[in-house]
Amino acid sequence: xxxxxxxxxxxxxxxxxxxxxxxxxxxxxxxxxxxxxxxxxxxxxxxxxxxxxxxxxxxxxxxxxxxxxxxxxxxxxxxxxxxxxxxxxxxxxxxxxxxxxxxxxxxxxxxxxxxxxxxxxxxxxxxxxxxxxxxxxxxxxxxxxxxxxxxxxxxxxxxxxxxxxxxxxxxxxxxxxxxxxxxxxxxxxxxxxxxxxxxxxxxxxxxxxxxxxxxxxxxxxxxxxxxxxxxxxxxxxxxxxxxxxxxxxxxxxxxxxxxxxxxxxxxxxxxxxxxxxxxxxxxxxxxxxxxxxxxxxxxxxxxxxxxxxxxxxxxxxxxxxxxxxxxxxxxxxxxxxxxxxxxxxxxxxxxxxxxxxxxxxxxxxxxxxxxxxxxxxxxxxxxxxxxxxxxxxxxxxxxxxxxxxxxxxxxxxxxxxxxxxxxxxxxxxxxxxxxxxxxxxxxxxxxxxxxxxxxxxxxxxxxxxxxxxxxxxxxxxxxxxxxxxxxxxxxxxxxxxxxxxxxxxxxxxxxxxxxxxxxxxxxxxxxxxxxxxxxxxxxxxxxxxxxxxxxxxxxxxxxxxxxxxxxxxxxxxxx
Numbered sequence: 001x002x003x004x005x006x007x008x009x010x011x012x013x014x015x016x017x018x019x020x021x022x023x024x025x026x027x028x029x030x031x032x033x034x035x036x037x038x039x040x041x042x043x044x045x046x047x048x049x050x051x052x053x054x055x056x057x058x059x060x061x062x063x064x065x066x067x068x069x070x071x072x073x074x075x076x077x078x079x080x081x082x083x084x085x086x087x088x089x090x091x092x093x094x095x096x097x098x099x100x101x102x103x104x105x106x107x108x109x110x111x112x113x114x115x116x117x118x119x120x121x122x123x124x125x126x127x128x129x130x131x132x133x134x135x136x137x138x139x140x141x142x143x144x145x146x147x148x149x150x151x152x153x154x155x156x157x158x159x160x161x162x163x164x165x166x167x168x169x170x171x172x173x174x175x176x177x178x179x180x181x182x183x184x185x186x187x188x189x190x191x192x193x194x195x196x197x198x199x200x201x202x203x204x205x206x207x208x209x210x211x212x213x214x215x216x217x218x219x220x221x222x223x224x225x226x227x228x229x230x231x232x233x234x235x236x237x238x239x240x241x242x243x244x245x246x247x248x249x250x251x252x253x254x255x256x257x258x259x260x261x262x263x264x265x266x267x268x269x270x271x272x273x274x275x276x277x278x279x280x281x282x283x284x285x286x287x288x289x290x291x292x293x294x295x296x297x298x299x300x301x302x303x304x305x306x307x308x309x310x311x312x313x314x315x316x317x318x319x320x321x322x323x324x325x326x327x328x329x330x331x332x333x334x335x336x337x338x339x340x341x342x343x344x345x346x347x348x349x350x351x352x353x354x355x356x357x358x359x360x361x362x363x364x365x366x367x368x369x370x371x372x373x374x375x376x377x378x379x380x381x382x383x384x385x386x387x388x389x390x391x392x393x394x395x396x397x398x399x400x401x402x403x404x405x406x407x408x409x410x411x412x413x414x415x416x417x418x419x420x421x422x423x424x425x426x427x428x429x430x431x432x433x434x435x436x437x438x439x440x441x442x443x444x445x446x447x448x449x450x451x452x453x454x455x456x457x458x459x460x461x462x463x464x465x466x467x468x469x470x471x472x473x474x475x476x477x478x479x480x481x482x483x484x485x486x487x488x489x490x491x492x493x494x495x496x497x498x499x500x501x502x503x504x505x506x507x508x509x510x511x512x513x514x515x516x517x518x519x520x521x522x523x524x525x526x527x528x529x530x531x532x533x534x535x536x537x538x539x540x541x542x543x544x545x546x547x548x549x550x551x552x553x554x555x556x557x558x559x560x561x562x563x564x565x566x567x568x569x570x571x572x573x574x575x
Contacts, residue, residue, distance in 0.1 A: 001039055006270055010034060013263040014214070017256055021212050030214045034221065038270055041225055045272040051134065051233060053337065055496040058487055059136065059430040060091040061344055063106070064099040064120035066433050069462045076121030078462050080129060086469060086480070087436075090487040093134035095236065095430065096126070097345055100140075103147040104205045106345065106457060108238065110140045111148035113223045123230040130231025136278065137232040141220055142239040143206040151207060157192065160219065166210040166245065167196035173248040179380040180242070180282070180389060201242050211243055217260065221267055224275075234276040235268075237261070237298075240291075241281040253287050261297045276300060278339065282349040282390075285356070292336050303338040303427055304352035305329075308365075310342055310421060311395070312357065314414050314568075315368050315402050317532040319512040325356055326504040326514065331426065337498040338427030342418055343435045345457060347377060347390035348398065366391070373397045373441050375452040392452035396438045405533050412438075413568035416482050417529055420551075420570035423486050424516065424527045426502035431483070434458055437465070438479035489550050493574065494518035495525040510536050511565070525550070528571040537562040547573035 002010075014027040014034075060083075065075040067082045076099075083094070098107030099120045107117075116122055126135060144150050144164075153161025167189070174185060183204065186197035199208040209216050224235055244256040261279065268275040279291040279298040285305045291298045305325060313322040332338055348369075350362070357365065366376070366388060374393035378386040391398070399415050401408040415438065423429045434456070442458040468476040490496045495516040505513040505526075512529045526544065530536045539562050548555055550572040556563045565571065 001042075002035055002270060007031070007035055010263075010266060010270075013259065013266055017217070017259045017263060018212075018214055021256075025214060027214070030218055033218060034267070037221065037225060038267065041229070042272040044229075048272045049233070049274055051274045051276060053428070053498060055493055055498075055500075056491045057093060057134075057428050057498065058091050058490070059093040059095055059134075059339070059428060060087060060433060061095045061097070061341070061430055062433040063097045063345065063457070063459075064117070065459060067460050067462050067465065073119045074121050074125075075119065076125035076129075080125065082462055082466070083129075086466075087484075088132070090484045090491075091133070091431075093136060093234065093428075094129065095136035095234070098138045098140060099126075103145040105203060106453070108138075108140055109143075109145040109147075109203070109205045111145045113140075113144075114226060127231040130233070134234055134276075135232045136234035136236055136276075137227050138236045138238050139220060139223055139227070140238045141209070142242050143200075143202060143208045146205050146207050155191070163213045164209055164216055164219070166199040166208040166212075167191070168199060168245075168247075169196060171247070172197070174251075176248060176250050178250045178252040180239075182378045182380045182386050199245065202239065208242070208245075211256070211260065217263070221264070224264070224268070225271070228271060228273050228275060233273065234278060236278045236280055237264070238280050240279050241283055241287070253281075253283070253290065258290070258293060258297060261291065262293065265296060265298075278302070282346075283351055284354045285352055288352065289330070292332070295333055295335060299335065300337050300339045300428065303340045303425075304349055305356065306340055306422065306425070307342045307348050308350060308353040308391075309356065310418055311348060311398050312353075312361075312365050313512065313531055314399055314418055315365070317402070317404055318509045319507070319529075319531050320509045321357060321361075322512055323504065323507065323509075326502075326512075327506075331502060332499065334499050338425075339430050340422050340425050340427040341430040341432070342422050343395035343432040343456070344430075345432065346453060347392040347456065348395075349390045350388050351379075362388075368403065369393055369398060372400055373443075373455075375446075375455065377452055392455050394439055394441050394456050395432075395435050397441045400440075402533075410533050410568050412478070415479070416486075417531070417568045417570050419483055420486055420572075421512065421527070421529055423490050424496060424525070424572060425514070426498070426500070426516070428498045429487070429490070431487075434460075436480055436483050437468075437476040486551075489572070493523065493525055493550065493572075494520065495523040495574070507538075510534075511538065524575050526571075526573040528565065528573065530565040530567060530569050533567045535567060536565045538565060544573065547575055550574050 011031045018025045067079045069078045099116050101111040101117050103109045150161035154165050241252050244254040245251040276299045278300045281288050291301050309322045313319050369391045374391045376388045377390050379389040381387050400411045441455045445454045468474040495518040501517040503515040507513045510532045516525045
């Protein structure tokens, strides 16, 4: 049973969210329901499952149907076999992108949050994988499908769904609203003889939920508990920054949004199964960092600035912007962590580069991405103006060719260096399934769907992929072998614990250098990366000369107290 102190804290959190909205909201009613939910779950789960986060923690990002077998249903069964054979030695956490029945946006327009799409599998598949892995799932918290049960009930004034969706009247001032897309935000409808406007942040099919209704928050707590009961213990709060709307504001990062995250975090802490909360906030860095709160919000936040800065540095052989950013990036506090990635199911977000890369630099960067086969998605910033929101391109294509390497002579080395930086940087590495095999843009699918994000959402035939991985001369084998080798080495270095100290070392624009120091101070790894297509030399002190490069298990090759670093070579020097 929850202690009176915890019950009081939960009540205070509810009051802080809803008392400023409407003093007539009976928070006692929802508090009582919440306490019953938590006590009921805890009664069934008497032992609190612990989650151990360490240098061995590595996350795989995948769709439930990213690996298929000749179009057969129940794709999770095929994925499990593939994962067990080829990936389980390197990953102990899996982020399954939305596996619910959905009407669009590759799963993010959820029709039913309590089911798994039958083509993908069942809850038994998730529970089975959770026995040996952390499982991360999306709580698509900002919106739901226009073709789901909730919205159908909303239009009929039935439950569940009654008053679940956000509508505003003509007096609501949207002039300052920050938009992540360029479609029309509001849809005029006539509902129960009243003219209202439906709020649609992401698409016409994704209708925003109304969190000013406490039932919506309680529904999402029930979804979290349902996921937890099926083995999921890492929760990604999708598009959380856009949750709360107030007239005349930007309608992003509002105070109540942060209060809701604190509330969800407190609920999770008091369930007898440890969980991790992840906020997905593709925003400028200062706003993104705010989701750590004071240790009372997200456990992990995505390191959204890393992908555009890393791709830019390698594309133009210039570490200066990356170096400056890294020196200013605060160390995450113990119990929290950056989630590092350079590719995902989406494109490369450009909002996190705002304030770091100026407009001139960005325009040159965009031209390079376009030459490499990229497309762009836009967001609306004023009535008739649009701005690039993300570059739609695989990480393979983004790094394949550069102005200084127009034929892609060093494309493989550049690609592996990008991953070596991400894997050794402070935080937890998250690798998109397609990146492991150097998968290029899926132009065939893009031509058919005209959805730019489909460039980066290739689905592998299991037999075809396994055949390629058995061929040591195949491109897929070479990428797979090198990236998994990096992960294997990482697992055995205490200096790569997510909270191990990171010290960025000042260097010239050709190199990117940082040190990682283990929590017990017993191991230091100096990470040195040549970001150019030219051989570089670096002066090291006598102590450093005797260090071993973990990546080839050899001592350094030096001349006149200088170490020679080949084009796009990575060094992990350990004491």
